[in-house]
Amino acid sequence: MNEPKDILLEKQVIEERIDALARQIDQDYKDKNPVLLTLLKGSFYFAADLSKQMQATHSIDFLTVAHDSTGMLKVRYPPTSNLKGRHVLLIEDIVDSGLTLHYIVDYVKKQGAKSVTVCTLLDNPVRRLVNLPISYIGFTIPDVYVVGYGLDVNEYYRNLSDIHIYEP
Amino acid sequence: MYILTISRTLGSHGDEIAKKLSQLLSIPIIDKETTYAEWLPEIADEHGVHMLRSSYAFYHHTYDRDRTYKDYVAEKLKGTLTSGPKIFLGMGSQVIFREYPSTVHIRINAPFSVRLERLQQEWHLGTAQAMLNLEESDTRRKKFIRKVHGQDWEDEFLYDLKINTAQIDVDEACDMICTLVTKRDRLCPYNANQISLFQSEPSRYEFRHEVEREFATILDSYGMDWAYEPTTFPLAFDEEGNISQAISPDFYLKREDTYIELTVMNPKYMAEKRRKIEKLRELYPEIRVILMDKKGLQAFIERHKLKTHTEEIQ
Numbered sequence: 001m002n003e004p005k006d007i008l009l010e011k012q013v014i015e016e017r018i019d020a021l022a023r024q025i026d027q028d029y030k031d032k033n034p035v036l037l038t039l040l041k042g043s044f045y046f047a048a049d050l051s052k053q054m055q056a057t058h059s060i061d062f063l064t065v066a067h068d069s070t071g072m073l074k075v076r077y078p079p080t081s082n083l084k085g086r087h088v089l090l091i092e093d094i095v096d097s098g099l100t101l102h103y104i105v106d107y108v109k110k111q112g113a114k115s116v117t118v119c120t121l122l123d124n125p126v127r128r129l130v131n132l133p134i135s136y137i138g139f140t141i142p143d144v145y146v147v148g149y150g151l152d153v154n155e156y157y158r159n160l161s162d163i164h165i166y167e168p
Numbered sequence: 169m170y171i172l173t174i175s176r177t178l179g180s181h182g183d184e185i186a187k188k189l190s191q192l193l194s195i196p197i198i199d200k201e202t203t204y205a206e207w208l209p210e211i212a213d214e215h216g217v218h219m220l221r222s223s224y225a226f227y228h229h230t231y232d233r234d235r236t237y238k239d240y241v242a243e244k245l246k247g248t249l250t251s252g253p254k255i256f257l258g259m260g261s262q263v264i265f266r267e268y269p270s271t272v273h274i275r276i277n278a279p280f281s282v283r284l285e286r287l288q289q290e291w292h293l294g295t296a297q298a299m300l301n302l303e304e305s306d307t308r309r310k311k312f313i314r315k316v317h318g319q320d321w322e323d324e325f326l327y328d329l330k331i332n333t334a335q336i337d338v339d340e341a342c343d344m345i346c347t348l349v350t351k352r353d354r355l356c357p358y359n360a361n362q363i364s365l366f367q368s369e370p371s372r373y374e375f376r377h378e379v380e381r382e383f384a385t386i387l388d389s390y391g392m393d394w395a396y397e398p399t400t401f402p403l404a405f406d407e408e409g410n411i412s413q414a415i416s417p418d419f420y421l422k423r424e425d426t427y428i429e430l431t432v433m434n435p436k437y438m439a440e441k442r443r444k445i446e447k448l449r450e451l452y453p454e455i456r457v458i459l460m461d462k463k464g465l466q467a468f469i470e471r472h473k474l475k476t477h478t479e480e481i482q
Binding site for chain 2: 072073
Protein backbone atom coordinates (compact mmCIF):
# COMPACT_ATOMS: atom_id res chain seq x y z
CA MET A 1 0.00 0.00 0.00
CA ASN A 2 1.33 3.42 -0.93
CA GLU A 3 1.97 6.25 1.50
CA PRO A 4 -0.30 9.33 1.38
CA LYS A 5 1.11 12.17 -0.71
CA ASP A 6 0.83 15.94 -0.27
CA ILE A 7 -1.66 17.57 2.05
CA LEU A 8 -4.70 18.84 0.17
CA LEU A 9 -6.54 20.36 3.14
CA GLU A 10 -4.98 21.15 6.51
CA LYS A 11 -6.66 20.43 9.80
CA GLN A 12 -7.13 24.12 10.64
CA VAL A 13 -8.73 24.91 7.29
CA ILE A 14 -11.10 21.97 7.74
CA GLU A 15 -12.06 23.12 11.24
CA GLU A 16 -12.78 26.66 10.07
CA ARG A 17 -14.92 25.49 7.21
CA ILE A 18 -16.90 23.12 9.43
CA ASP A 19 -17.55 25.98 11.82
CA ALA A 20 -18.95 28.06 8.94
CA LEU A 21 -21.10 25.16 7.76
CA ALA A 22 -22.47 24.70 11.28
CA ARG A 23 -23.51 28.37 11.42
CA GLN A 24 -25.30 28.03 8.09
CA ILE A 25 -27.09 24.83 9.13
CA ASP A 26 -28.07 26.41 12.46
CA GLN A 27 -29.89 29.16 10.59
CA ASP A 28 -31.62 26.81 8.17
CA TYR A 29 -32.64 24.21 10.75
CA LYS A 30 -33.71 26.39 13.65
CA ASP A 31 -36.64 24.71 15.43
CA LYS A 32 -36.62 21.78 12.99
CA ASN A 33 -34.77 19.30 15.23
CA PRO A 34 -33.02 17.56 12.35
CA VAL A 35 -31.38 14.19 12.51
CA LEU A 36 -27.80 14.12 11.30
CA LEU A 37 -27.75 10.84 9.44
CA THR A 38 -24.12 9.94 9.13
CA LEU A 39 -22.85 7.57 6.50
CA LEU A 40 -20.26 5.27 8.10
CA LYS A 41 -17.43 5.00 8.18
CA GLY A 42 -15.92 7.88 6.22
CA SER A 43 -18.11 10.62 7.66
CA PHE A 44 -17.82 9.97 11.37
CA TYR A 45 -15.07 12.55 12.15
CA PHE A 46 -16.83 15.16 10.08
CA ALA A 47 -20.23 14.44 11.63
CA ALA A 48 -18.80 14.56 15.15
CA ASP A 49 -17.06 17.91 14.60
CA LEU A 50 -20.04 19.40 12.78
CA SER A 51 -22.41 18.26 15.50
CA LYS A 52 -20.22 19.81 18.23
CA GLN A 53 -20.19 23.16 16.41
CA MET A 54 -23.94 23.23 15.81
CA GLN A 55 -26.23 25.19 18.14
CA ALA A 56 -29.52 23.93 16.64
CA THR A 57 -31.05 21.03 18.53
CA HIS A 58 -30.47 17.81 16.65
CA SER A 59 -30.04 14.10 17.01
CA ILE A 60 -27.44 11.85 15.43
CA ASP A 61 -27.87 8.51 13.75
CA PHE A 62 -25.79 6.29 11.52
CA LEU A 63 -26.16 4.27 8.38
CA THR A 64 -23.88 1.79 6.66
CA VAL A 65 -24.24 0.64 3.09
CA ALA A 66 -22.19 -2.06 1.39
CA HIS A 67 -22.16 -4.19 -1.70
CA ASP A 68 -23.41 -7.69 -0.94
CA SER A 69 -22.08 -10.95 -2.39
CA THR A 70 -24.02 -10.37 -5.61
CA GLY A 71 -22.44 -6.96 -6.00
CA MET A 72 -25.59 -5.01 -5.19
CA LEU A 73 -25.43 -2.03 -2.86
CA LYS A 74 -27.55 -2.62 0.23
CA VAL A 75 -28.15 -0.96 3.58
CA ARG A 76 -26.09 -3.10 5.91
CA TYR A 77 -26.85 -1.27 9.18
CA PRO A 78 -29.98 0.89 9.04
CA PRO A 79 -30.47 3.87 11.38
CA THR A 80 -32.00 3.00 14.74
CA SER A 81 -34.30 6.03 14.85
CA ASN A 82 -37.56 6.33 13.02
CA LEU A 83 -37.04 8.77 10.14
CA LYS A 84 -40.71 9.16 9.35
CA GLY A 85 -41.66 12.83 9.46
CA ARG A 86 -38.13 13.92 10.36
CA HIS A 87 -35.91 16.49 8.69
CA VAL A 88 -32.90 14.43 7.68
CA LEU A 89 -29.52 15.99 7.07
CA LEU A 90 -27.36 13.39 5.34
CA ILE A 91 -23.72 13.72 6.30
CA GLU A 92 -21.30 12.53 3.64
CA ASP A 93 -17.52 12.57 3.58
CA ILE A 94 -17.22 12.88 -0.19
CA VAL A 95 -19.52 12.93 -3.21
CA ASP A 96 -17.99 12.02 -6.56
CA SER A 97 -20.11 9.97 -9.00
CA GLY A 98 -23.14 10.51 -6.75
CA LEU A 99 -24.23 6.88 -7.14
CA THR A 100 -23.99 6.00 -3.44
CA LEU A 101 -25.67 9.24 -2.43
CA HIS A 102 -28.44 8.62 -4.95
CA TYR A 103 -29.08 5.24 -3.38
CA ILE A 104 -29.13 6.61 0.18
CA VAL A 105 -31.38 9.57 -0.62
CA ASP A 106 -33.82 7.11 -2.17
CA TYR A 107 -33.66 4.93 0.93
CA VAL A 108 -34.26 7.85 3.31
CA LYS A 109 -37.19 9.10 1.25
CA LYS A 110 -38.74 5.64 1.40
CA GLN A 111 -38.52 5.80 5.21
CA GLY A 112 -40.94 8.72 5.08
CA ALA A 113 -38.56 11.57 5.97
CA LYS A 114 -40.16 15.02 5.86
CA SER A 115 -37.13 16.43 4.06
CA VAL A 116 -33.73 15.12 2.96
CA THR A 117 -30.80 17.46 2.56
CA VAL A 118 -27.18 16.63 1.83
CA CYS A 119 -24.12 18.00 3.57
CA THR A 120 -20.78 16.82 2.28
CA LEU A 121 -17.31 17.70 3.45
CA LEU A 122 -15.81 17.17 -0.01
CA ASP A 123 -17.32 17.49 -3.44
CA ASN A 124 -15.60 16.13 -6.55
CA PRO A 125 -17.98 17.24 -9.31
CA VAL A 126 -15.71 16.24 -12.21
CA ARG A 127 -16.91 12.63 -12.20
CA ARG A 128 -20.53 13.34 -11.28
CA LEU A 129 -22.97 10.99 -12.96
CA VAL A 130 -26.03 11.64 -10.86
CA ASN A 131 -26.91 15.25 -10.37
CA LEU A 132 -28.37 15.46 -6.89
CA PRO A 133 -28.70 18.80 -5.14
CA ILE A 134 -26.11 19.24 -2.39
CA SER A 135 -27.07 21.99 0.02
CA TYR A 136 -23.88 22.18 2.06
CA ILE A 137 -20.42 21.67 0.63
CA GLY A 138 -17.25 21.95 2.69
CA PHE A 139 -14.74 21.99 -0.14
CA THR A 140 -14.87 21.40 -3.86
CA ILE A 141 -11.80 19.37 -4.74
CA PRO A 142 -10.06 18.36 -7.96
CA ASP A 143 -10.34 14.81 -9.32
CA VAL A 144 -7.92 13.10 -6.96
CA TYR A 145 -8.18 10.22 -4.51
CA VAL A 146 -7.96 11.48 -0.94
CA VAL A 147 -7.40 9.98 2.51
CA GLY A 148 -7.47 11.27 6.07
CA TYR A 149 -10.04 12.87 8.37
CA GLY A 150 -12.20 9.76 8.09
CA LEU A 151 -11.46 8.89 4.46
CA ASP A 152 -9.59 5.67 3.97
CA VAL A 153 -7.85 3.32 1.63
CA ASN A 154 -8.44 -0.29 2.64
CA GLU A 155 -9.51 0.98 6.09
CA TYR A 156 -6.23 2.81 6.73
CA TYR A 157 -5.35 6.49 7.15
CA ARG A 158 -8.75 7.50 8.49
CA ASN A 159 -7.01 8.87 11.58
CA LEU A 160 -4.91 11.49 9.75
CA SER A 161 -5.85 15.02 10.86
CA ASP A 162 -5.25 16.55 7.44
CA ILE A 163 -6.67 15.40 4.14
CA HIS A 164 -3.99 14.04 1.82
CA ILE A 165 -3.81 13.14 -1.84
CA TYR A 166 -3.38 9.41 -2.36
CA GLU A 167 -2.27 7.60 -5.48
CA PRO A 168 -3.56 4.00 -5.47
CA MET B 169 -31.09 -15.51 -56.95
CA TYR B 170 -33.37 -12.63 -56.18
CA ILE B 171 -32.93 -8.91 -55.86
CA LEU B 172 -34.76 -6.45 -53.69
CA THR B 173 -34.97 -2.79 -54.55
CA ILE B 174 -36.32 -0.52 -51.86
CA SER B 175 -37.54 2.98 -52.54
CA ARG B 176 -38.48 4.87 -49.42
CA THR B 177 -39.36 8.29 -48.14
CA LEU B 178 -37.60 9.91 -45.21
CA GLY B 179 -39.28 8.97 -41.93
CA SER B 180 -41.08 5.98 -43.45
CA HIS B 181 -38.84 3.48 -41.59
CA GLY B 182 -37.58 2.33 -44.98
CA ASP B 183 -33.97 2.28 -43.79
CA GLU B 184 -34.90 0.23 -40.73
CA ILE B 185 -36.86 -2.22 -42.86
CA ALA B 186 -33.93 -2.60 -45.27
CA LYS B 187 -31.54 -3.16 -42.38
CA LYS B 188 -33.72 -5.80 -40.80
CA LEU B 189 -34.34 -7.56 -44.10
CA SER B 190 -30.60 -7.61 -44.62
CA GLN B 191 -30.16 -9.36 -41.25
CA LEU B 192 -33.07 -11.75 -41.75
CA LEU B 193 -32.11 -12.78 -45.25
CA SER B 194 -28.35 -12.38 -44.86
CA ILE B 195 -28.19 -10.14 -47.92
CA PRO B 196 -25.97 -7.05 -47.94
CA ILE B 197 -27.38 -3.59 -48.57
CA ILE B 198 -25.99 -1.40 -51.30
CA ASP B 199 -26.88 2.26 -50.90
CA LYS B 200 -25.80 5.58 -52.32
CA GLU B 201 -22.87 5.90 -49.93
CA THR B 202 -21.21 2.97 -51.74
CA THR B 203 -21.71 4.89 -54.97
CA TYR B 204 -20.30 8.17 -53.72
CA ALA B 205 -17.59 6.85 -51.44
CA GLU B 206 -16.28 3.88 -53.46
CA TRP B 207 -17.39 3.79 -57.08
CA LEU B 208 -17.56 7.35 -58.35
CA PRO B 209 -14.13 8.34 -56.94
CA GLU B 210 -12.72 5.68 -59.31
CA ILE B 211 -13.70 7.81 -62.30
CA ALA B 212 -14.28 11.31 -60.92
CA ASP B 213 -12.17 13.68 -58.86
CA GLU B 214 -13.43 15.30 -55.68
CA HIS B 215 -15.08 18.13 -57.58
CA GLY B 216 -16.77 15.66 -59.93
CA VAL B 217 -18.22 13.67 -57.03
CA HIS B 218 -19.42 16.89 -55.46
CA MET B 219 -21.13 17.87 -58.71
CA LEU B 220 -22.83 14.47 -58.93
CA ARG B 221 -24.11 14.87 -55.40
CA SER B 222 -25.41 18.38 -55.92
CA SER B 223 -26.51 18.44 -59.58
CA TYR B 224 -28.22 15.34 -60.87
CA ALA B 225 -28.01 16.51 -64.50
CA PHE B 226 -24.28 15.80 -64.13
CA TYR B 227 -25.06 12.08 -64.24
CA HIS B 228 -25.62 12.48 -67.97
CA HIS B 229 -22.13 13.89 -68.51
CA THR B 230 -19.60 11.54 -70.06
CA TYR B 231 -16.46 10.56 -68.25
CA ASP B 232 -14.98 8.39 -71.01
CA ARG B 233 -15.99 8.97 -74.62
CA ASP B 234 -19.71 8.13 -74.71
CA ARG B 235 -20.04 6.51 -71.31
CA THR B 236 -21.99 8.58 -68.77
CA TYR B 237 -21.78 8.54 -65.00
CA LYS B 238 -25.30 7.13 -65.00
CA ASP B 239 -24.14 4.18 -67.15
CA TYR B 240 -21.19 3.62 -64.87
CA VAL B 241 -23.30 3.47 -61.70
CA ALA B 242 -25.82 1.13 -63.35
CA GLU B 243 -23.00 -1.20 -64.44
CA LYS B 244 -21.48 -1.17 -61.00
CA LEU B 245 -24.84 -1.98 -59.40
CA LYS B 246 -25.40 -4.88 -61.76
CA GLY B 247 -21.84 -6.04 -61.21
CA THR B 248 -22.48 -6.51 -57.47
CA LEU B 249 -24.85 -9.36 -58.30
CA THR B 250 -21.98 -11.61 -59.33
CA SER B 251 -21.24 -12.14 -55.65
CA GLY B 252 -24.84 -12.95 -54.74
CA PRO B 253 -28.19 -11.23 -54.18
CA LYS B 254 -28.36 -7.68 -52.90
CA ILE B 255 -30.80 -5.24 -51.36
CA PHE B 256 -30.55 -1.98 -53.29
CA LEU B 257 -31.65 1.02 -51.30
CA GLY B 258 -32.66 3.93 -53.50
CA MET B 259 -30.30 5.07 -56.30
CA GLY B 260 -33.00 4.57 -58.91
CA SER B 261 -32.57 0.81 -58.57
CA GLN B 262 -36.31 0.28 -59.18
CA VAL B 263 -35.69 1.66 -62.68
CA ILE B 264 -32.28 0.10 -63.32
CA PHE B 265 -33.53 -3.39 -62.39
CA ARG B 266 -37.03 -2.92 -63.75
CA GLU B 267 -36.83 -5.76 -66.26
CA TYR B 268 -34.62 -8.03 -64.19
CA PRO B 269 -35.98 -11.48 -63.32
CA SER B 270 -36.35 -12.56 -59.67
CA THR B 271 -36.54 -8.95 -58.58
CA VAL B 272 -38.98 -7.51 -56.11
CA HIS B 273 -39.46 -3.76 -56.09
CA ILE B 274 -40.66 -2.36 -52.80
CA ARG B 275 -41.93 1.09 -51.98
CA ILE B 276 -42.04 2.19 -48.33
CA ASN B 277 -43.97 5.31 -47.48
CA ALA B 278 -46.18 6.88 -44.84
CA PRO B 279 -48.32 10.01 -44.71
CA PHE B 280 -46.42 13.27 -44.30
CA SER B 281 -47.92 13.90 -40.86
CA VAL B 282 -46.78 10.47 -39.62
CA ARG B 283 -43.27 10.96 -40.96
CA LEU B 284 -43.15 14.44 -39.46
CA GLU B 285 -44.06 13.10 -36.05
CA ARG B 286 -41.43 10.37 -36.35
CA LEU B 287 -38.68 12.82 -37.21
CA GLN B 288 -39.66 14.97 -34.26
CA GLN B 289 -39.73 12.06 -31.86
CA GLU B 290 -36.92 9.85 -33.12
CA TRP B 291 -34.50 12.55 -34.20
CA HIS B 292 -35.52 15.10 -31.57
CA LEU B 293 -36.16 17.80 -34.15
CA GLY B 294 -38.39 20.80 -33.84
CA THR B 295 -41.44 20.96 -36.13
CA ALA B 296 -39.91 23.51 -38.52
CA GLN B 297 -36.64 21.60 -38.90
CA ALA B 298 -38.41 18.24 -39.32
CA MET B 299 -40.72 19.71 -41.93
CA LEU B 300 -37.77 21.22 -43.78
CA ASN B 301 -35.89 17.90 -43.78
CA LEU B 302 -38.92 16.03 -45.11
CA GLU B 303 -39.67 18.52 -47.85
CA GLU B 304 -36.05 18.72 -48.97
CA SER B 305 -35.68 14.96 -48.94
CA ASP B 306 -38.88 14.32 -50.92
CA THR B 307 -37.95 16.97 -53.44
CA ARG B 308 -34.43 15.70 -53.98
CA ARG B 309 -35.40 12.04 -54.29
CA LYS B 310 -38.16 12.86 -56.72
CA LYS B 311 -35.79 15.08 -58.67
CA PHE B 312 -33.11 12.38 -58.80
CA ILE B 313 -35.45 9.81 -60.40
CA ARG B 314 -36.81 12.36 -62.83
CA LYS B 315 -33.48 13.93 -63.87
CA VAL B 316 -31.33 10.80 -63.92
CA HIS B 317 -33.84 8.14 -64.98
CA GLY B 318 -36.65 10.16 -66.53
CA GLN B 319 -39.27 8.48 -64.38
CA ASP B 320 -41.83 9.61 -61.86
CA TRP B 321 -40.73 8.53 -58.40
CA GLU B 322 -44.37 8.18 -57.36
CA ASP B 323 -45.40 6.05 -60.36
CA GLU B 324 -47.09 3.12 -58.65
CA PHE B 325 -46.28 0.77 -61.52
CA LEU B 326 -42.59 0.96 -60.70
CA TYR B 327 -43.27 -1.12 -57.59
CA ASP B 328 -44.50 -4.64 -56.87
CA LEU B 329 -45.38 -3.96 -53.28
CA LYS B 330 -46.17 -0.64 -51.65
CA ILE B 331 -46.28 -0.50 -47.88
CA ASN B 332 -47.76 2.35 -45.87
CA THR B 333 -45.99 2.16 -42.52
CA ALA B 334 -48.45 4.42 -40.72
CA GLN B 335 -50.06 1.35 -39.16
CA ILE B 336 -47.54 -1.34 -40.11
CA ASP B 337 -44.39 -1.68 -38.06
CA VAL B 338 -40.93 -2.75 -39.21
CA ASP B 339 -41.41 -6.42 -38.27
CA GLU B 340 -44.76 -6.68 -40.06
CA ALA B 341 -43.37 -5.01 -43.17
CA CYS B 342 -40.40 -7.41 -43.19
CA ASP B 343 -42.76 -10.33 -42.76
CA MET B 344 -44.83 -9.23 -45.76
CA ILE B 345 -41.77 -8.70 -47.94
CA CYS B 346 -40.21 -12.02 -46.96
CA THR B 347 -43.47 -13.84 -47.70
CA LEU B 348 -43.60 -12.31 -51.15
CA VAL B 349 -39.94 -13.07 -51.82
CA THR B 350 -40.39 -16.67 -50.69
CA LYS B 351 -43.28 -17.19 -53.07
CA ARG B 352 -41.53 -15.37 -55.88
CA ASP B 353 -38.30 -17.27 -55.62
CA ARG B 354 -37.96 -20.63 -53.94
CA LEU B 355 -34.26 -20.03 -53.51
CA CYS B 356 -35.02 -17.55 -50.77
CA PRO B 357 -33.77 -19.02 -47.50
CA TYR B 358 -36.40 -17.16 -45.52
CA ASN B 359 -37.72 -18.97 -42.50
CA ALA B 360 -40.72 -17.57 -40.64
CA ASN B 361 -39.04 -18.41 -37.34
CA GLN B 362 -36.20 -16.11 -38.13
CA ILE B 363 -38.17 -13.00 -37.29
CA SER B 364 -39.05 -14.12 -33.81
CA LEU B 365 -35.50 -15.28 -33.23
CA PHE B 366 -34.21 -11.91 -34.27
CA GLN B 367 -36.67 -10.09 -32.06
CA SER B 368 -35.65 -11.99 -28.97
CA GLU B 369 -31.98 -11.06 -29.24
CA PRO B 370 -31.14 -8.63 -26.46
CA SER B 371 -29.09 -6.50 -28.82
CA ARG B 372 -28.96 -3.67 -26.33
CA TYR B 373 -26.81 -5.84 -24.11
CA GLU B 374 -24.33 -6.62 -26.83
CA PHE B 375 -21.69 -4.23 -25.63
CA ARG B 376 -19.00 -3.14 -28.01
CA HIS B 377 -16.31 -2.99 -25.33
CA GLU B 378 -15.68 -4.98 -22.21
CA VAL B 379 -15.36 -1.75 -20.27
CA GLU B 380 -18.99 -0.93 -21.13
CA ARG B 381 -20.06 -4.23 -19.61
CA GLU B 382 -18.03 -3.42 -16.50
CA PHE B 383 -19.61 0.03 -16.31
CA ALA B 384 -23.10 -1.47 -16.69
CA THR B 385 -22.37 -3.91 -13.86
CA ILE B 386 -21.40 -1.01 -11.59
CA LEU B 387 -24.59 0.88 -12.48
CA ASP B 388 -26.57 -2.26 -11.70
CA SER B 389 -24.86 -2.61 -8.36
CA TYR B 390 -26.22 0.81 -7.35
CA GLY B 391 -29.71 -0.08 -8.58
CA MET B 392 -29.57 2.48 -11.38
CA ASP B 393 -32.18 2.20 -14.11
CA TRP B 394 -30.23 2.48 -17.36
CA ALA B 395 -30.45 1.71 -21.05
CA TYR B 396 -27.69 0.98 -23.54
CA GLU B 397 -27.53 3.25 -26.59
CA PRO B 398 -31.28 3.90 -26.60
CA THR B 399 -31.19 7.11 -28.60
CA THR B 400 -29.45 8.35 -31.70
CA PHE B 401 -29.09 12.08 -32.02
CA PRO B 402 -28.59 13.37 -35.56
CA LEU B 403 -25.80 15.95 -35.70
CA ALA B 404 -25.74 16.76 -39.41
CA PHE B 405 -27.78 16.07 -42.52
CA ASP B 406 -26.83 15.59 -46.13
CA GLU B 407 -28.40 17.37 -49.07
CA GLU B 408 -31.30 14.89 -49.13
CA GLY B 409 -32.15 15.42 -45.52
CA ASN B 410 -30.68 12.09 -44.42
CA ILE B 411 -28.54 11.86 -41.33
CA SER B 412 -24.88 12.21 -42.26
CA GLN B 413 -23.50 12.45 -38.72
CA ALA B 414 -25.02 11.17 -35.52
CA ILE B 415 -24.12 10.09 -32.02
CA SER B 416 -25.65 7.39 -29.82
CA PRO B 417 -24.40 7.96 -26.27
CA ASP B 418 -23.51 4.63 -24.64
CA PHE B 419 -25.70 4.82 -21.56
CA TYR B 420 -28.86 6.58 -20.51
CA LEU B 421 -29.78 6.91 -16.86
CA LYS B 422 -33.56 6.92 -17.03
CA ARG B 423 -34.52 8.57 -13.77
CA GLU B 424 -31.72 11.10 -13.96
CA ASP B 425 -32.42 11.81 -17.63
CA THR B 426 -28.68 11.74 -18.26
CA TYR B 427 -26.67 10.36 -21.16
CA ILE B 428 -23.16 9.00 -20.65
CA GLU B 429 -20.66 8.53 -23.41
CA LEU B 430 -17.67 6.40 -22.49
CA THR B 431 -14.44 6.37 -24.38
CA VAL B 432 -11.33 4.27 -24.13
CA MET B 433 -9.51 6.27 -26.78
CA ASN B 434 -6.16 7.77 -26.00
CA PRO B 435 -6.32 11.55 -25.43
CA LYS B 436 -4.75 12.35 -28.80
CA TYR B 437 -7.66 10.67 -30.58
CA MET B 438 -10.26 12.36 -28.42
CA ALA B 439 -10.64 15.58 -30.40
CA GLU B 440 -13.28 14.21 -32.78
CA LYS B 441 -15.28 12.67 -29.96
CA ARG B 442 -15.19 15.93 -27.99
CA ARG B 443 -16.33 17.85 -31.06
CA LYS B 444 -19.30 15.52 -31.44
CA ILE B 445 -20.24 15.92 -27.79
CA GLU B 446 -19.95 19.71 -28.08
CA LYS B 447 -22.18 19.63 -31.14
CA LEU B 448 -24.65 17.41 -29.31
CA ARG B 449 -24.81 19.90 -26.43
CA GLU B 450 -25.19 22.78 -28.85
CA LEU B 451 -27.99 21.17 -30.86
CA TYR B 452 -29.80 19.61 -27.92
CA PRO B 453 -29.23 22.01 -25.00
CA GLU B 454 -32.04 20.38 -23.03
CA ILE B 455 -30.25 17.07 -22.59
CA ARG B 456 -27.57 16.31 -20.02
CA VAL B 457 -24.65 14.38 -21.42
CA ILE B 458 -21.44 13.34 -19.72
CA LEU B 459 -18.28 12.34 -21.56
CA MET B 460 -16.18 9.94 -19.53
CA ASP B 461 -12.67 9.76 -20.92
CA LYS B 462 -10.27 6.86 -20.54
CA LYS B 463 -8.60 8.30 -17.44
CA GLY B 464 -11.89 9.12 -15.76
CA LEU B 465 -13.34 5.74 -16.60
CA GLN B 466 -10.33 3.90 -15.21
CA ALA B 467 -10.43 6.04 -12.05
CA PHE B 468 -14.17 5.36 -11.67
CA ILE B 469 -13.71 1.60 -11.99
CA GLU B 470 -10.64 1.57 -9.72
CA ARG B 471 -12.43 3.54 -7.02
CA HIS B 472 -15.39 1.23 -7.20
CA LYS B 473 -13.09 -1.77 -6.79
CA LEU B 474 -11.37 -0.12 -3.82
CA LYS B 475 -14.74 0.57 -2.21
CA THR B 476 -16.12 -2.92 -2.69
CA HIS B 477 -12.84 -4.48 -1.55
CA THR B 478 -12.99 -2.44 1.65
CA GLU B 479 -16.55 -3.50 2.26
CA GLU B 480 -15.79 -7.17 1.72
CA ILE B 481 -13.06 -7.21 4.35
CA GLN B 482 -15.23 -5.52 6.99
